[in-house]
Amino acid sequence: MVENDLILTERREGYRIITLNRPDRLNSFNEPMHKALMSALIETEADSECRALILTGAGRGFCAGQDLADRLTSPGQQPPDLAATIEQFYNPLVRKLRGLRIPIIAAVNGVAAGAGANIALACDIVLAGRSAKFIQAFAKLGLVPDSGGTWFLPRLVGPARARALALLAEPVSAEQAEAWGMIWKTTDDAGLMDEAHRLASYFATQPxxxxxxxxxxxxxxxxxxxxxxxxxxxxxxxxxxxxxxxxxxxxxxxxxxxxxxxxxx
CATH class of the missing domain: 1.10.12 (Lyase 2-enoyl-coa Hydratase; Chain  A, domain 2)
Known part of the structure; x- marks a missing residue:
């Protein structure tokens, strides 16, 4: 296993596992984690022996999106440039995930909120533990779903559900997400990674x-x-x-x- 504190990369026969590793912050993104994840994906893409990828999170959550502690400003300070953050980090991340020519399995454990939910949806096959929840949290902050959320949601669940999910910012359980076609499958929490490894091992033997x-x-x-x-x-x-x-x-x-x-x- 290759570790750099924020991202863990493990090589298995024919595939890799990338783990978001800020469990104390529900694996929310800051700038160093963005850079570490992109480096791990570039390394995965360059590995000719890697024929599948599992993306998951450490601890009790998959990813809570942006770490809002990095966005706090004092009265009188200029607000953060969120467009620049999206252009520099989130958009390249989603494009890289969609551009990889190997199957990507998201193993969603616990909460996947904001950009974290949409990064999971950018993967090819989404597995979720029964305790997982998907939350388009942006409206609660006066923001717009990013990281492809306004593109993925209507295509996965239809325009009516996508509109309600984006505007209400209500959590969707793993079982409801499966019923709506938002994700591929729900598993028991204890069996989530076993199922992810089973799929990755299968893809590692395929064309x-x-x-x-x-x-x-x-x-x-x-x-x-x-x-x-x-x-x-x-x-x-x-x-x-x-x-x-x-x-x-x-x-x-x-x-x-x-x-x-x-x-x-």
Whole structure:
């Protein structure tokens, strides 16, 4: 396990676990943690042996969003430039998560609030312990959901629920989030990481390049019209069909055996 106090990175066979590690602050973000997380994601992206990623939080919460202690000002002081913080840290983080061409599993333990909720929703598969809660806390502070919240929520739960969640800032339980399609699955708290590791181990044996193409196609399907999406599917399928994993998958099918995918071009 690689540690830098704020972010823990553990390597397993074929995948990594990144743990947000400010448990005394419910893993809320400050500038050093932003920088440490981005470094960990860049390192993950450069690791050709890494074919899946688990993102989770230490202690009793996943992530409470921005650490508001870093935003306190005295009377007469200039207010913090929140737009600059988003431009410098949160937007690059969400873009990096969405840009990784490996499956990302968010294992949400406890509270995921504000940007913490939306960073979880930026992952490919969201697992939540039964005690987890998702809160779009921004309205309680007079703010707007950021870190992709206004983009992810309507696409996951529909416009009516997204509007109510953003305006009311009410917590959503893990079971309700699953019922609404906001997340993939709820597990018992004690089994959360076991399920996350099971999925990551599975993905570590799968055709990684093809999975990356699936992510790419789904990401743009909301904005493409049908013709553009059909053309993208054609182009990606052409590239997927030239990978060694496709040849292995076909051979394994005819030989009635389990394929041995390498995840390499």
């Amino acid at each position: 990684t390049i093809g999975l990356g193409f699936i992510k790419q196609a789904l990401d743009v399907s909301e904005t493409n019209d049908l013709d553009r999406q059909l053309e993208l599917e054609r182009d990606l399928q052409g590239r997927a069909g030239r990978t060694p994993d496709y040849r292995e998958g076909v051979a394994a099918f005819f030989e009635k055996r389990q394929p041995k995918f390498t995840g390499r071009a």
